[in-house]
Amino acid sequence: MARQITQDRIAVLGLGYVGLPLALGLARSGYATLGFDTDAAHVAALQRGHDRNGEVSEASLAATTARFSCDATDLAACTAYIIGVPTPITDAKTPDLEPLRGACRMIAPHLAPGDLVIVESTVYPGVTEEICGPVLAEASGLELYTQIKLGYSPERVNPGDAEHSMENVVKIISAQDDETLDRVEAIYAPVVKAGVHRASSIRTAEAAKVIENTQRDLNIALVNEFSLIFSRLGLDTLEVLEAAGTKWNFLPFKPGLVGGHCIGVDPYYLTYRAEQAGYHPEVILAGRRINDNMGRHVAQQLIKALISRRIDPGQARVLVLGFTFKENCADIRNTRVADIVSELAEYSVSTEVFDPWADAVTVRKEYGVNPVSAPEKGVYDAIIVAVAHREFREMGAATIRSFGRTGAVLYDIKGVFPKSDADLRL
Known part of the structure; x- marks a missing residue:
């Protein structure tokens, strides 16, 4: 039997890999749903039926009843707010909670007594109650826990993985008290077919x-x-x-x-x-x-291989296939392929990047790397298969080798091809 939805009008803040599928899922379940993002260009594209991240189809966007907005005044009509903004780290490897604080400050003026705020962003234990709560209370003038209700339900999104979608993965939920937890469960239960796990506290869920x-x-x-x-x-x-994997309890992780x-x-x-x-x-x-140092290791191994073949690294051209952080996905956030490119530059190696999934404008803006529209034939001294996109698998080792000169080094980081087809593997 279908679960009864609550009367909440829900705003989802942050329309990236986490927020957009959630907003569509809530709308499919019958909720009046507002998808909110401060990126006006992204919102405009969604209104036209296009997701620049490629995670949601145009058909799904065309069919949804969810509204998309970058106008903060639209938040006032909502009664439950789900925050799915990024929580990155600083250059010093410490938490950068400013996007989360900013989202709290954004919704605070529109909160009314009894409204619910659920955080989905990944944080350390204590952030929801010790940082988000006080920001919400101060900026709204409402009392935390009595007038503002708090919940936490961490996202478990795996970009590029259609099998483990939001609906198919158990959802951890938590809240300030049992009554609020019942409300949080009522929101998510109709959306997440795999069910929910009620954590004993917000800090436990975090x-x-x-x-x-x-x-x-x-x-x-x-x-x-x-x-x-x-x-x-x-x-x-x-x-x-x-060989080790033939033992029943050996875990199948790869470098x-x-x-x-x-x-x-x-x-x-x-x-x-x-x-x-x-x-x-x-x-x-x-x-x-x-x-964090594996990208540097890959670059140094390649330099050694070039020198062993009497190729001057300072005169070499290297093709890097793939720039996203994982295969069959457009996400370039915190991609460690950038470390390979950066380290090769330290050796004055001329490097070209080709990735059919990554948005070239975003790569250029975020990393200062200018991807090529297509590799040249027969010109590279080395080729690095950095990401196992299906396009590269379908090309095959022979086609990929054809991009290189005779005797070019092929470094297959992900083990896409058999050992006999590559010169180097991790």
Whole structure:
């Protein structure tokens, strides 16, 4: 039997990989839904039926009853506000909560007694109640917990993964008290077919989210360290992992670049909070150091390979295939492919990037890299397959090698092709 929806009129703040699918899901479930974003160009594109991130189809946008706006006055008609804005880190690897604070300041003047605010952004334990709550109360003039109700339900979006969509993954929910938690559940239950998990407190839910990605980060760091060791021992890491994987309880992680807005960022939120509490987290930070340095390692391995073939790195042309943080996805946030390009530049290597998924204008704006519209044939001294986009898999190793000169180095970071087709693999 379908779940009864609440009478809430819901605003979703932040229409990126998290907020946009949620807004459409809420609208499909019968809610009066407002999707809000401060990026006027993005909102205009959504109103025309186009998602620049490629996560939502034009058919879905055409069919939705959700409204999209960048006008803050439209927020006044809502009674529940779900915040899904980014929570990045600073250059010093500390939490940057300004986007979250800004979203709270944005909705505060429009809050009325009894309104509900739910945070979906990834944070460290305590942020919703210790930072968001006071900002909302001060800017609205309302009393926290009695007039403003608080909830937290961390997003579990995996960009580019249609199988594990929002509807198909259990949703953690939490709130300030049982009555508010019932209201939060009533909002999400009709949307999330996989069901909800009621956490005992907001801080528990915040902690659960941040350790999900920290655990994955550490597992990848371990196999990345295996790769660093095996490269010195003359062993192929993927072959070693394949052999070890014949044991029933060996976990199937592979080495690689760890970027994106989640895995490469969230552990720093936990370590920041841990150090505030007087504990220095050694294992988590060690894993972060390993993963943050893998791009540099790839570049240095390539330089060695060029020199071994008597190719002057300062005269070499290198093609990098892929710039997004993961395959079959347009998301370039915190992509570690940028580290490879930057490190090669330190050796005066001329590097060209080709990515059929990434928006060239955004890449240029965010990273100062000018992607090429298509690779040239027979001109490169080395080719790095940095992201396992399906387009590159379909090309095959022979076509990719045709971009290079005779004797060009092919570095297959992701193990897209068999060992015999590549000169270097992680």
